[in-house]
Amino acid sequence: MYNKEKQILVSLITSLLILGFYSLYIYYNYIAGNPAILNDFKFWGECFLILIPISILAQIIIHIIFAIISKIVTNEDVPTITDERDKLIELKSIRIAHRIFIFGFLLSMGSLAIGMKPWVMFIVLILSGFIACTTSGIAKYIFYKKGF
Amino acid sequence: MSKCLISNNIRKLRFHADEMTQQELADKTGVTRQTIVAIENGKYSPTLELAFRIALVFHSPLEEVFSYIVENK
Incomplete structure (x- = not known):
């Protein structure tokens, strides 16, 4: 398995863990004790704004740790260059992620249109962002593994 | 409908270039x-620029490194 493929797997697992732990943290610290907070837009705004820097920071830290472990175990440097194939794969996977997120966005607006509670819309938005991110990672992995 | 395939001789050229x-x-x-x-492995067709760069490394013309085959279905 090449470094890029390992990096993608690490990214996927990291994003899964971050969202999982963050959701649990939010649930047990805020929602479990006060379910009415779900209807508070300020709460959702804070949730989104805190999740973004946390996930970026965690991804950076985990990638640094991965690079160090990879260097120790395989004695191979993590490639720093991004060539034309990497860029093409990145673009293709971003396109997939955008399509999924747009679908999720429409679904979230649909939930409002049919009269569901606003928190359903926020959960659909978070989930569609997560699914888009995961699918993009899986697509990237497949592109690297099987070619295109 | 015809299917286009780009094949290459990079493995052979690397061998002749002192097993590069x-x-x-x-x-x-x-x-x-x-x-x-x-x-x-034929899993990726490079851009024209990269194809030329590869050909330059082997001091060979582009058509010696890459060949274009059209398969009729």
């Missing part, structure tokens, strides 16, 4: 080894 490694070729052309592997 994939990493050496990658370094000389400014791409990752993984990209060279993908090109050699």
